[in-house]
Amino acid sequence: MMDWTDLHYRQLARMISRHTWLYTEMVVDKTLIHNPDHDRFLWFPPEQHPIVCQLGGSDPDELAAAARIVAGYGYDEINLNVGCPSDRVAGAGCFGAALMLRPELVARCCAAIAAAVDIPVTVKCRLGVDNNDSYEELVRFVHTVSTGSPVTHFIVHARKAHLKGLNPHQNRTVPPLRYQWVWALARDFPHLSFSLNGGVAGLDGVVTALRADPGPLAGVMVGRGAYHAPWDVLADADRRVFGGSNAALSRRVVLDTYAAYADAMVGRWGSKPDGWRAPSLRTLFKPVLGMFAGEPRARQWRAAVDAAFKQGAGSVRGVLDATLHVLLPESLDAAPREEGDGGAAGPAHEALRTLQHWEPELPPTPEWLAVERELGRGAAEREGGMPAAEEGEAGSASQDSALTAADKGGAANLRSGAQPGGTGSETSTSGNLAQGPAPAGGAATPGDQQQQQEESGAACKDDGASHDESWVLVEKQTSVPLQGAAS
Ligand SMILES: Cc1cc2nc3c(=O)[nH]c(=O)nc-3n(C[C@H](O)[C@H](O)[C@H](O)COP(=O)(O)O)c2cc1C
Numbered sequence: 001m002m003d004w005t006d007l008h009y010r011q012l013a014r015m016i017s018r019h020t021w022l023y024t025e026m027v028v029d030k031t032l033i034h035n036p037d038h039d040r041f042l043w044f045p046p047e048q049h050p051i052v053c054q055l056g057g058s059d060p061d062e063l064a065a066a067a068r069i070v071a072g073y074g075y076d077e078i079n080l081n082v083g084c085p086s087d088r089v090a091g092a093g094c095f096g097a098a099l100m101l102r103p104e105l106v107a108r109c110c111a112a113i114a115a116a117v118d119i120p121v122t123v124k125c126r127l128g129v130d131n132n133d134s135y136e137e138l139v140r141f142v143h144t145v146s147t148g149s150p151v152t153h154f155i156v157h158a159r160k161a162h163l164k165g166l167n168p169h170q171n172r173t174v175p176p177l178r179y180q181w182v183w184a185l186a187r188d189f190p191h192l193s194f195s196l197n198g199g200v201a202g203l204d205g206v207v208t209a210l211r212a213d214p215g216p217l218a219g220v221m222v223g224r225g226a227y228h229a230p231w232d233v234l235a236d237a238d239r240r241v242f243g244g245s246n247a248a249l250s251r252r253v254v255l256d257t258y259a260a261y262a263d264a265m266v267g268r269w270g271s272k273p274d275g276w277r278a279p280s281l282r283t284l285f286k287p288v289l290g291m292f293a294g295e296p297r298a299r300q301w302r303a304a305v306d307a308a309f310k311q312g313a314g315s316v317r318g319v320l321d322a323t324l325h326v327l328l329p330e331s332l333d334a335a336p337r338e339e340g341d342g343g344a345a346g347p348a349h350e351a352l353r354t355l356q357h358w359e360p361e362l363p364p365t366p367e368w369l370a371v372e373r374e375l376g377r378g379a380a381e382r383e384g385g386m387p388a389a390e391e392g393e394a395g396s397a398s399q400d401s402a403l404t405a406a407d408k409g410g411a412a413n414l415r416s417g418a419q420p421g422g423t424g425s426e427t428s429t430s431g432n433l434a435q436g437p438a439p440a441g442g443a444a445t446p447g448d449q450q451q452q453q454e455e456s457g458a459a460c461k462d463d464g465a466s467h468d469e470s471w472v473l474v475e476k477q478t479s480v481p482l483q484g485a486a487s
Helices: 007-016 029-034 038-042 060-072 087-091 096-101 103-116 135-148 179-188 203-211 224-228 230-234 251-265 281-290 298-310 316-326 329-333 347-355 366-375 393-407 446-460 471-478
Strands: 021-023 051-056 077-082 121-125 153-157 193-197 219-222 424-427
Touching (some): 007 021, 007 230, 007 251, 007 281, 029 038, 051 060, 077 103, 096 103, 103 135, 135 153, 135 179, 203 230, 224 230, 281 298
Parallel strands (some): 021 051, 051 077, 121 153, 153 193, 193 219, 219 424
């Protein structure tokens, strides 16, 4: 997520969970083609594997060229952004969620990327855009992309996007979540993989979604939740989702390791005559701010951090040394809370409430009713279900896809270990959104491209989330309910 889940956030996340797949901020294809400073957009320490680079664009040739550069950095996968709701992006060459309206073009883009690299290509999309929001249209999108390219894994942000009328923040909260459509896709395209995204803010929700099994999911992508509370979401993920042992011993140990990384990173991309270094100390400290979300004295600690910066802190370690005493020792030294194995009891029950976004007008399928029974949820509470697999476009498209997959040799889940019941939790990272139109009268310069990326990218950020000045904002966002009314 732009300006949130950058290289440094990912490094912190990787220190907390070894197996979770990490996604880069979105990188616009043109940026890589025109800006020679690729390291700044693509470099990552080897321990960040498994890692996916998300690309933005809509020109097959340019995406292929960008993909070659990405592959040179050793990424495990390339993901195409078909979910950014910005109308500015849509107007600037039709990419992001606007591409949902052009599945043939998405297929061509993915085929071009796949032909250029030898790593898997995946797609992150919405349920639809504007009034093009029927399940049949979504099926047509998946069918067209999966038959016209080697894509077999779709990460679905389970709400549609309104390209006009809603800003990016509203587009992540206002359109209702329809999780059952993702399960319906898994049911209708059994040879493909689907990961669910949107409104899942905690590990209980991840495990619940992976185990609710009307159609198996390949993974659950957690965006805002994993950013605002990285320890809560990730510290027990290796054990609970991947069946291994947890990577992190305690927050204190993670912060100690992170401080060594961060202080070595300050100024890696250069410095300005006024002494401003990129990345700056504040940029490097930002991912740490969510580490004590929900803990006693977390607010006082963040205030102490702010004060330390105002007094001219010289290093991340220095800020930590000067402020960690504000927190309780148990917050610092507690091992990851190992709670449950994901059953429906206890906290998972809470998670279920947010996982159930019913649609009144659609009857539940037998599969969904079985899940309900398993979860002990009564019919009286039910308001809807997932789209029925009936004859017609959806059904026939699904059959076509299955046939095509068989012709291709039965393409299935390219993500090893991403099967239900102990599989892929994915942490969304994204950012750097969008290309702008080339300036009149000639090709865009690297500077222009950078500016276009920043301008269009700004359209996809949450309101006002800007770089180093966002302390107050982070504080504010941290207190926003992560699974708010519309999520
Ligand atoms: C500040 C911000 C920036 C985002 N940037 C991107 C992006 O570049 N690419 C992308 O696919 N999704 C992006 N998203 C959307 C998230 O990846 C995710 O789909 C969305 O927030 C819903 O998931 P969540 O409820 O787990 O956060 C962004 C979200 C936020 C809050």
